[in-house]
Amino acid sequence: xxxxxxxxxxxxxxxxxxxxxxxxxxxxxxxxxxxxxxxxxxxxxxxxxxxxxxxxxxxxxxxxxxxxxxxxxxxxxxxxxxxxxxxxxxxxxxxxxxxxxxxxxxxxxxxxxxxxxxxxxxxxxxxxxxxxxxxxxxxxxxxxxxxxxxxxxxxxxxxxxxxxxxxxxxxxxxxxxxxxxxxxxxxxxxxxxxxxxxxxxxxxxxxxxxxxxxxxxxxxxxxxxxxxxxxxxxxxxxxxxxxxxxxxxxxxxxxxxxxxxxxxxxxxxxxxxxxxxxxxxxxxxxxxxxxxxxxxxxxxxxxxxxxxxxxxxxxxxxxxxxxxxxxxxxxxxxxxxxxxxxxxxxxxxxxxxxxxxxxxxxxxxxxxxxxxxxxxxxxxxxxxxxxxxxxxxxxxxxxxxxxxxxxxxxxxxxxxxxxxxxxxxxxxxxxxxxxxxxxxxxxxxxxxxxxxxxxxxxxxxxxxxxxxxxxxxxxxxxxxxxxxxxxxxxxxxxxxxxxxxxxxxxxxxxxxxxxxxxxxxxxxxxxxxxxxxxxxxxxxxxx
Ligand code: G3I
Ligand code: 9MR
Ligand code: ZN
Numbered sequence: 001x002x003x004x005x006x007x008x009x010x011x012x013x014x015x016x017x018x019x020x021x022x023x024x025x026x027x028x029x030x031x032x033x034x035x036x037x038x039x040x041x042x043x044x045x046x047x048x049x050x051x052x053x054x055x056x057x058x059x060x061x062x063x064x065x066x067x068x069x070x071x072x073x074x075x076x077x078x079x080x081x082x083x084x085x086x087x088x089x090x091x092x093x094x095x096x097x098x099x100x101x102x103x104x105x106x107x108x109x110x111x112x113x114x115x116x117x118x119x120x121x122x123x124x125x126x127x128x129x130x131x132x133x134x135x136x137x138x139x140x141x142x143x144x145x146x147x148x149x150x151x152x153x154x155x156x157x158x159x160x161x162x163x164x165x166x167x168x169x170x171x172x173x174x175x176x177x178x179x180x181x182x183x184x185x186x187x188x189x190x191x192x193x194x195x196x197x198x199x200x201x202x203x204x205x206x207x208x209x210x211x212x213x214x215x216x217x218x219x220x221x222x223x224x225x226x227x228x229x230x231x232x233x234x235x236x237x238x239x240x241x242x243x244x245x246x247x248x249x250x251x252x253x254x255x256x257x258x259x260x261x262x263x264x265x266x267x268x269x270x271x272x273x274x275x276x277x278x279x280x281x282x283x284x285x286x287x288x289x290x291x292x293x294x295x296x297x298x299x300x301x302x303x304x305x306x307x308x309x310x311x312x313x314x315x316x317x318x319x320x321x322x323x324x325x326x327x328x329x330x331x332x333x334x335x336x337x338x339x340x341x342x343x344x345x346x347x348x349x350x351x352x353x354x355x356x357x358x359x360x361x362x363x364x365x366x367x368x369x370x371x372x373x374x375x376x377x378x379x380x381x382x383x384x385x386x387x388x389x390x391x392x393x394x395x396x397x398x399x400x401x402x403x404x405x406x407x408x409x410x411x412x413x414x415x416x417x418x419x420x421x422x423x424x425x426x427x428x429x430x431x432x433x434x435x436x437x438x439x440x441x442x443x444x445x446x447x448x449x450x451x452x453x454x455x456x457x458x459x460x461x462x463x464x465x466x467x468x469x470x471x472x473x474x475x476x477x478x479x480x481x482x483x484x485x486x487x488x489x490x491x492x493x494x495x496x497x498x499x500x501x502x503x504x505x506x507x508x509x510x511x512x513x514x515x516x517x518x519x520x521x522x523x524x525x526x527x528x529x530x531x532x533x534x535x536x537x538x539x540x541x542x543x
Pocket of ligand 2: 153154
């Protein structure tokens with residue numbers, strides 16, 4: 001679709017729940033609109049949009065139309081007399097059920113080290129990949145089992161910190177919204193007892209164990225080939241040597257955090273597994289104690305794959321302390337947490353580099369009775385203040401989300417979903433449903449209510465991403481991309497050659513190309529999918 005064909009009426013292409021707010025965003029000149037029942041063509045609602053305003057980030061003039069009054073389940077589209085028409089969408093009790101399944105199933109497609117069979121992967125099947133031992137960088141004679149886990153993204157690297165973020169989002173989604181995970185999404189391991197989401201997370205956790213140096217407890221930062229393979233190389237064809245990059249403090253903090261969290265979540269189902277997670281977390285914590293002033297990670301000279309550099313590791317350490325305190329109840333972790341809380345780093349951020357938000361959430365979710373009351377209040381107030389700020393920004397934004405022009409960075413969709421997660425955490429802690437409405441607006445943006453009229457999730461919505469920078473999707477012979485993958489989204493920094501050539505001068509939210517060469521706007525990653533699972537789960541709970 002060329003830019004001239006963007007529909008002037010944008011909606012969440014999956015649809016809207018029967019109850020609750022239903023808003024479409026218009027860029028047309030006309031203000032009258034009709035909601036049409038798709039099959040019969042019957043007009044079920046007529047309305048008028050509000051005042052038009054310029055949306056700087058998107059570079060368009062927008063107005064919104066409210067059709068919340070339409071409550072009959074069905075399939076609809078919106079039209080205007082000047083010929084503008086929206087995507088068709090559903091109004092139903094559970095509009096995001098399939099979407100949630102798809103977003104979760106994506107992790108199965110990201111699996112490494114195992115064959116993806118036709119039974120579970122359909123046409124996107126492929127042979128087992130990356131089964132060889134990895135070489136410990138700097139110790140060529142030391143080779144260790146490295147198989148399993150999930151590929152990080154459109155490349156086949158596996159990176160400990162981003163993997164920990166992804167698992168944390170999924171486990172928190174399960175912890176806060178368990179009823180959303182009652183239905184199995186059919187994995188080879190599904191047994192109808194252990195929720196599929198926990199089976200899938202185990203895949204990554206089992207790999208993360210292998211990233212722990214058995215001598216020191218430190219965590220190797222990443223496991224990759226020396227450089228990225230070609231874009232059409234299938235996973236099983238990528239047979240270059242794999243290297244464990246050196247241990248880093250950020251990876252070790254993340255590992256301690258996610259393993260302590262896992263110990264708690266898996267305990268009711270599998271005590272032995274929970275104990276293994278906790279033991280690994282404690283060994284990583286010990287490493288952190290022994291290495292108080294580690295420099296940030298940088299790629300060794302021969303290695304050019306994703307760096308995930310992170311200068312500040314106080315936030316990962318803070319998260320680890322919070323989770324270990326929450327899981328063990330031991331005062332020494334509480335003390336460490338209180339001391340780390342005095343340091344200056346973002347306490348409400350959920351990005352792969354800024355993990356402080358997970359520490360804050362763990363401490364708050366642990367309950368006031370187990371907390372230092374002054375610290376608890378200040379963190380709770382900070383969370384609510386941040387949620388209030390995000391809500392205010394969203395109110396001013398043309399597409400009702402919390403990103404400002406400067407926030408359209410590489411992986412901006414992670415920010416969209418992380419901010420929605422934070423809003424939902426604030427809802428959880430305060431009961432204030434305004435925050436959930438705002439979070440849902442972020443989901444509407446992801447699923448098509450944006451200036452490009454695109455669903456950023458492959459396979460979901462009638463105009464969804466078709467050409468992600470994702471090696472299996474490029475390298476296989478299947479037209480459709482692997483489904484359920486969240487694309488990075490607009491990046492105004494124009495960080496790859498394709499967008500430099502094609503998107504000069506575009507407004508921030510239009511700096512996106514659904515092209516396989518655009519790795520800075522259209523790659524996919526596990527940690528862009530994971531916050532989307534959290535957000536969708538909130539709106540997919542069984543009542
Ligand atoms: O934080 C700064 C912000 O302060 C500044 O205003 C803004 C202006 O551009 O930049 C922000 O930093 C950006 C950073 O991501 C934020 O997380 C950098 O510009 C941007 O280059 C950086 O992009 C990262 C990219 O690797 C390049 O390093 C992405 O976050 C990260 O998701 C991506 O990760 C890659 C892996 O390396 C390899 N595997 C695929 C994966 C996804 O593309
Ligand atoms: O494919 C790579 C992608 O997974 C990374 O996120 C990205 C940034 O590190 O790099 C991509 O690889 C490109 C490389 O950086 C430059 N040459 C073209 C490569 C894409 O095929
Ligand atoms: Zn693999």
